[in-house]
Amino acid sequence: MNPYLRNALCLAIGLYSSNALAWGATGHRTVALVAEQHMSPSALKNAHRLLDGQTLPSVAMWADEIRSDPDKYRHTFNWHYTTWNDDQDHWHAGQETDNSGFLLTQLQKQLDLVKNRNASRSERQQALRFVIHLMGDLHQPLHVGGGNDAGGNTCRVTWHGEPSNLHTVWDSDMLNETHLSYTELAAFVSLARTPEQTRLWQSQGFEQWSLESKTLRSRIYPAEVKQPLAPVTYLTYCGRNIAAEAMPKLGYEYSYEYLPEAYQRLYQAGIRLAKVLNETL
Numbered sequence: 001m002n003p004y005l006r007n008a009l010c011l012a013i014g015l016y017s018s019n020a021l022a023w024g025a026t027g028h029r030t031v032a033l034v035a036e037q038h039m040s041p042s043a044l045k046n047a048h049r050l051l052d053g054q055t056l057p058s059v060a061m062w063a064d065e066i067r068s069d070p071d072k073y074r075h076t077f078n079w080h081y082t083t084w085n086d087d088q089d090h091w092h093a094g095q096e097t098d099n100s101g102f103l104l105t106q107l108q109k110q111l112d113l114v115k116n117r118n119a120s121r122s123e124r125q126q127a128l129r130f131v132i133h134l135m136g137d138l139h140q141p142l143h144v145g146g147g148n149d150a151g152g153n154t155c156r157v158t159w160h161g162e163p164s165n166l167h168t169v170w171d172s173d174m175l176n177e178t179h180l181s182y183t184e185l186a187a188f189v190s191l192a193r194t195p196e197q198t199r200l201w202q203s204q205g206f207e208q209w210s211l212e213s214k215t216l217r218s219r220i221y222p223a224e225v226k227q228p229l230a231p232v233t234y235l236t237y238c239g240r241n242i243a244a245e246a247m248p249k250l251g252y253e254y255s256y257e258y259l260p261e262a263y264q265r266l267y268q269a270g271i272r273l274a275k276v277l278n279e280t281l
Helices: 003-019 024-038 042-051 062-068 070-081 102-117 120-139 165-175 184-190 195-199 205-222 252-278
Strands: 157-160 161-164
Touching: 024 120, 024 184, 024 252, 042 120, 042 195, 042 252, 062 070, 062 120, 070 102, 070 120, 070 195, 102 120, 102 205, 102 252, 120 252, 157 165, 161 165, 165 252, 184 252, 195 252, 205 252
Parallel strands: none
Antiparallel strands: 157 161
């Protein structure tokens, strides 16, 4: 293979792989456990039966783990995100393409497949695993990306003095800093949530929930450390060859501001996953 083509392919796969990681294992399992806590007894029993006795948290990372088998699953790599540009007021599944990602499209397709009693058991089981995972992805704000920085993957920052990027901060850095297990985190994110608030958050559907991610996304990018000498259309720390002194320094202050937002998104993802599975299983 041409070495330039090989390098380009590796870069593309790397970006897809990075984009496929939302919340990390702790976050995804938290979403799944919150869902189990809000599912009806019959829906939960049917879910466990379809998963051959496994729980929702135990399969919550499967859709990321299959990245280790790209020959079989590469076609699913762009199911984990969608691209909703800042200047677009509306976005829906019909607008998704290979370049934008198919998160909204595939969430609905996989949910429909779970619902389809004429599909094979293995097809429905795989679809359920995707729904469990992709619902978490939908609620990570950088998985509804702006289209110009690979969902924050190219935005170089430091996290408590160590090199990172904005996507990783939201995937795992903030959550790992809490040192909570997913069972503990599920309890934390559920604190003080009222039944009325839960029912309100369970209303609407995938497109409205993705709009929430887009709206949150617009607030979570840190300010420039060094102002560019000339106007640019992107944050300079999201470009190439970023000097260390140009990287925003994130840590306790950033967590103090945005960890409650992350907790809310995890809880919303869980109760909404419960809602769609209660209606499907």
